[in-house]
Amino acid sequence: MKIVLPLVAVIMLVVLAFAGVQVAGMQFLFGVLIPYLAIAFFIAGFIYRVIKWGMSPVPFCIPTTAGQMKSFPWIKQNKLDNPSSTMGVVGRMALEVLVFRSLFRNTKTELREGPQLSYGSEKFLWIAGLAFHWSFLIIFIRHFRFFMLETPFVIQMIEGLDSFLQIGAPLLYLTDVVLLGAVTFLVFRRLAMPLIKYISLPADYFPLFLILGIATSGILMRYFMKVHIVGVKEMVLGLVSFNPVVPEGIGVIFYIHLFLVSTLLAYFPLSKLMHMGGVFMSPTRNMANNSREVRHVNPWNYPVHVHTYDEYEDEFREKMKKAGLPVEKE
Amino acid sequence: MYNSGKIIAGLVVFLAFFAFPFYYNLGKANARPEPKLNTPVIQQLAEKKCVESRDFMRSEHMQLLNDWRDSVVRDGNRIYVNAEGKKHTISLQNTCMNCHSNKKEFCDSCHNYMAVKPYCWSCHIQPKEDKS
Known part of the structure; x- marks a missing residue:
């Protein structure tokens, strides 16, 4: 059920776009209104989520410390894994975002015959995640030829560079192949590993199936069920310059692709995909481990009235003297 | 909001990236390319028709040309039979460019618009056009 539900949802989205455009002829709804709404919701929702995170106080200084912290000058600090300065934090964050260093440290635990518990390095998730995110970024940037x-x-x-192998016509993009392969691996990883399958929820499968649907429809559109591509660009330029036009004769596969992308955009702020903004908002990653130099004040500390020793002595000095107790000030 | 300076800076970067097409295209005309079909050879044709239908050629011409290349170069076959059963000689220069002799106004108009750079002319001799 956890797998079937999101799969059916994505199939229903495809059917909806197909029926809406091919049968009911609602090109304007699927080509103009829904994309506009989706983009507006994506941008507003993204900003809302980030600001909401920004509002929540960080009570403790909790950066992950994965190396030697700053100590005596003769002890070498691990500046990237235990940063104590802003530059160190920026460096760690950049490597985290660009090459997923924490996933690189991913380990696998196995109970073997014996019984014997063994730990091993597990790099497939890191490789597939890296391949997936980078191809997605390149594909996203490549699409700007439709927007300008x-x-x-x-x-x-x-x-x-992406099409340098010059396979077929239109030229095959390497990132299309890599993305499809990586997403397929990420789906199979969830299905094949019992522990991962147990903790996977519909919210984990849905974005995977949705992205798989977007990639598949895009690949179909480019290589197999070709569309009136000049009309597509005319329509996209119309959208981004706020003069929407709906040219005749664009294939239905384009509207399916666009509808799935709109769904992804609208779903984005509601889902775990917000890790795009969230990684920068993680206190474990964006704080410097400098708690011995800078006092971290809990922002929601209640202003407690304290009675210091000085005040205590001022209050009881005479009585203390009479009782023969030592005082700091005469 | 805590760390508001940094968060707002980050959100500005986000907006700069994702809203880029919208502000980049502000006030720019959406000029659709109009490939010209008025070459002397086309004007003299009795039936103004390409080797296949307009819609097919519009979306599939790159695939057709790729198949034509493979057919000639690998199989030595220079005859193409279209959907109507009519035979055409497979030749970019003698068939395609015979009618569409205006590369700049025909091929390039859409290819430039779509930022597509076909590698036809790295082997074939690019036609010399009178009008430039």
Whole structure:
């Protein structure tokens, strides 16, 4: 049920877009209104989620300390795994975001014959995650040729590199293959490993199936069920310049692709996909381990009235003297 | 909000990236390419028709040209039979470019719009056009 539900949901989305465009002829709804709503919801929802996170106080200084902290000058500090300065934090965050260093340290625990518990390095999740995220980014950037009348040189260069094997026509993009392979692996990983399968929820499968659907529809559109691509660009430019037009004769597969992307955008702020913004908001990653230099004040500390020793002595000095107790001030 | 300076800076970067197409295209005209079909050869044709239908050619021409190349170069077959059963000689320069002799106004108009760079002319000789 945890797997079937999201799968059926994605299939229903495809059917909905197909029926809406092919049968009911609602090109304007699926091509203009829904994308606008989805983008607006994505941007507003993203900002809302980040600001809401920003409102929550961080009571303790809790950076993960995965190496030697700053200590005596003759003890070498691990500046990336236990940063004590802003530069160190930026470095650790950059490596985390760009190469997923914490996933690289992923380990696997196995109970073997014996019984014997063994731990081993597990790099497949890291490799597949890296391949998936980077291809997704390159594909996203590549799509900017549809969003700009004159495609900048950088984007043409990325596209040229991505298709440099010159297979078929239109040229096969390497990232299409890598993305599809990586997402398929990530789905099978959840299905094949019993422990992962046990903790996987519909909210884990749905984005995977949705992205698989987006990639599949995009690949179908480029290589197999070709669409009137000049019309597509005309329509997209119309959308982004707020002069929506719906050219005739674009294939239905484009509307399916667009509807799935709109769904992803609208779903984004509601889901675990918010890790895009969330990684920067994680106190375990964005704080410096400098608690011995800088006092971290809990922002929701209640202003407690304290009675210090000085005040105590001021109050009872005379009585203390009479009783023969030592006082700090005469 | 805590650390509001850093968070707002991050959100500005987010907006700069994701809203880029919207502010980049502000006030820019959406100029759709109009490939020109008025070459002398096309004007003299009795039936103005390509080797396949317009819709097929519009979306599948790159696949067709790729198949044509493989057919000639690998199989030595220079005859193409279209959907209507009509035979055409497979040749970019003698069939395609015979009618569409205006590469700049025909091929390039859409290819530039879509930022597509076909590698036809790294082997074939690019036609010399009078109008430039």
